[in-house]
Amino acid sequence: MKTEEIIALLPYTEPFLFVNEIEEVTEQYIKGTYIFKEESYFYKGHFKDFPVTPGVILTECMAQIGLVCLGIYLLRDKTSLHTMQVAFTNADVSFLKPVYPNEKVTVISEVDYFRFNKLKCHVKLYNQANELVCQGKLAGVFKV
Amino acid sequence: MTMNTDNYDALKKIIKIYLPEDVSVDDITPNSHLINELNINSANLVDVVLDVEDHFDITIEDDEIEKMDTVASALEIISQKVAK
Numbered sequence: 001m002k003t004e005e006i007i008a009l010l011p012y013t014e015p016f017l018f019v020n021e022i023e024e025v026t027e028q029y030i031k032g033t034y035i036f037k038e039e040s041y042f043y044k045g046h047f048k049d050f051p052v053t054p055g056v057i058l059t060e061c062m063a064q065i066g067l068v069c070l071g072i073y074l075l076r077d078k079t080s081l082h083t084m085q086v087a088f089t090n091a092d093v094s095f096l097k098p099v100y101p102n103e104k105v106t107v108i109s110e111v112d113y114f115r116f117n118k119l120k121c122h123v124k125l126y127n128q129a130n131e132l133v134c135q136g137k138l139a140g141v142f143k144v
Numbered sequence: 145m146t147m148n149t150d151n152y153d154a155l156k157k158i159i160k161i162y163l164p165e166d167v168s169v170d171d172i173t174p175n176s177h178l179i180n181e182l183n184i185n186s187a188n189l190v191d192v193v194l195d196v197e198d199h200f201d202i203t204i205e206d207d208e209i210e211k212m213d214t215v216a217s218a219l220e221i222i223s224q225k226v227a228k
Contacts, residue, residue: 087187089185089187090187113194115190115193115194116190116193116206116209118187118190139187141186141187141190
């Protein structure tokens with residue numbers, strides 16, 4: 001499966017798509033990137049006159065790359081993949097550094113388990129300087 | 145079928161971890177429905193089953209998780225597998 005195909009199967013679109021590129025993917029691991037656009041709507045309100053990427057959006061970026069893209073890859077042989085649905089079920093994330101507009105981030109996710117269509121991963125998000133910005137355990141349930 | 149109380153106690157201990165705040169371990173009976181009565185959500189039910197696998201050193205198949213709807217039916221599947 002090509003990485004472009006994974007992104008095309010994502011059930012998200014603007015303004016809530018937080019994946020630009022998948023660089024590597026295996027049965028156990030995925031690495032992907034996203035550049036936070038400064039015109040994104042949430043910077044208008046978070047914070048007043050001081051745009052910082054909200055933690056919930058960083059978490060969403062981690063989930064879209066680290067759970068959903070990886071899950072699509074793991075389910076690549078399912079014929080009903082194009083109608084796949086996903087529910088985000090668990091997040092336990094620590095935030096260490098801020099991410100500002102126009103920063104490119106890299107998400108790396110490692111599979112903890114994928115059983116009974118529930119994918120649980122340990123996910124890390126790095127900034128452009130390759131510093132760890134946030135990390136945690138995320139899980140989601142796939143319906144295919 | 146007689147219930148193995150050791151297995152029952154072990155299963156109760158596992159279920160307890162995933163109970164929501166408004167459900168107590170004392171609410172668990174053999175007839176309790178894990179999702180409808182004990183309010184364990186379907187995502188956490190997967191974790192219950194994975195803990196059951198680890199504790200009893202068994203493997204639960206995809207079609208078997210659906211049969212584990214009550215405490216008693218989960219115990220039945222556990223005892224079948226442990227006996228093998």
